[in-house]
Amino acid sequence: MTTVQNGSRTTVNVNGTAVEMYSGGNGPPLVFFHGAGGSNGWQPYHEDLSSDYTVFVPSQPGFNGTEAPAWVKTISDVAHFNHMFIDALGLQDIVLMGSSMGGWVSAEMAAMDDHNIDALVLVDAAGIKPREGEIAEIFMVSAETRLQQRFYDPSQVPNYENYARELSPEEQLVVHSNAITASQLCWKPYLHNPSLPYTLSRVDTPTLIVWGNEDAIIPVECGHLFQQAIQGSQLRIIDNCGHSPAVEKRGEFVAAVTGFLNSL
16 A cells, blocks of 8 residues: 655665665655554655655564564664664754654654654554553454554545555565564563653653544553653644544644644
């Protein structure tokens, strides 16, 4: 389901690892990290953001067209790798944005070292365990169930039939490979780091947390926990929306992000 509109596909060498990346736009750098399902390439919301930013969309280590270095075994390792990725591109003063697992990676990166991060945007991020609810099982369920978990109302999703269609054998191999990588990175502890709420206390980067109020994978409670963990952060909850607000409520999502960034 890779989509290329105005974003160009390139490969970046990061300490000997070939990283697949889509990029496009003009302006300050914005780096977007995908979730556990892997990269869908250049998406309409990337195109929207590229009006004001140069948007970089890499595939994470072991996902899609990016090699998997032998030493990358945890989300913390992925975060270190992505700092190397940013260094390899020579980017300065970035907007760092991640969705789901990518939000977790982004949060870990900011907790490690946020001196080069001008703004942080976390979208329905994994990484913090809820106190009351629970994070849904995503690895041991059918593709149909995962799709039902992802969106609150399919009628709100443009080209929903593209998500629901039967995949080609080649696409199935990519999905299967991505699932193996994600489960290896996120299985134990399941989609969270018990230390993250504490390490996030050192982050002083302006932070926006965006959450779909009806997220059936990572409950909106986790959005509030991220807000509590990151001093001065803002939480924007999008009603009638599931786990992927950038897709299901693209207009509201882009408006929330650009409004926040323009206020800095």
